[in-house]
Amino acid sequence: MPVADQKKTEELARYYRNAWLKGPGTSLKRQYGTLTNYSQIAEHTRIKNEQEPLTAEQVDAYDLDLFTGTFKTGQTACYRCPVACSQKWEIKDGPYRGDKGDKLEYGHLLNLGPNLGIFEFPAMLHLADVCNRLGMDCIQFGYNMAAAMECFQRGILGSEATGGSDLKWGMPG
Numbered sequence: 001m002p003v004a005d006q007k008k009t010e011e012l013a014r015y016y017r018n019a020w021l022k023g024p025g026t027s028l029k030r031q032y033g034t035l036t037n038y039s040q041i042a043e044h045t046r047i048k049n050e051q052e053p054l055t056a057e058q059v060d061a062y063d064l065d066l067f068t069g070t071f072k073t074g075q076t077a078c079y080r081c082p083v084a085c086s087q088k089w090e091i092k093d094g095p096y097r098g099d100k101g102d103k104l105e106y107g108h109l110l111n112l113g114p115n116l117g118i119f120e121f122p123a124m125l126h127l128a129d130v131c132n133r134l135g136m137d138c139i140q141f142g143y144n145m146a147a148a149m150e151c152f153q154r155g156i157l158g159s160e161a162t163g164g165s166d167l168k169w170g171m172p173g
């Protein structure tokens with residue numbers, strides 16, 4: 001694309017690329033991606049369709065070192081981004097063995113985990129995998145499902161409306 005001052009534009013691009021490459025938060029973002037937001041803004045985070053505050057135990061359930069040590073398989077970047085914060089993951093054991101993805105963001109964790117009353121990585125990651133395979137947006141699915149679950153909790157939706165499914169908080173048994 002033509003610009004008014006090619007030289008200045010390239011200088012600016014170099015400046016910002018270097019700032020991102022060497023910035024103090026970059027290594028943290030590479031290691032954990034946007035998942036770092038989960039613990040950083042825990043006191044403003046609410047669960048079960050945002051009805052209740054998050055407890056310390058629920059924060060610990062999504063310990064980021066547990067994610068990187070057990071599920072993370074690498075990282076990727078959006079086109080030409082020097083940060084490369086996208087977290088690749090795979091579940092290697094248990095009932096969801098083989099589920100995997102190329103991206104996991106804070107919004108996925110929050111809306112497929114605590115907002116649905118789910119406090120464990122494998123179940124939350126499994127839902128992310130299901131959404132991705134179905135071509136559904138993980139965050140929007142989580143919000144919509146949380147709203148439906150709250151309606152079920154309050155008796156606004158009954159099993160006749162859900163086709164017999166029990167929309168209790170947490171992973172279906």
Ligand code: SF4
Nearest residue numbers: 077078081083084085
């Ligand atoms: S552009 Fe993509 S890889 Fe780069 S910081 Fe943003 S989400 Fe991460």
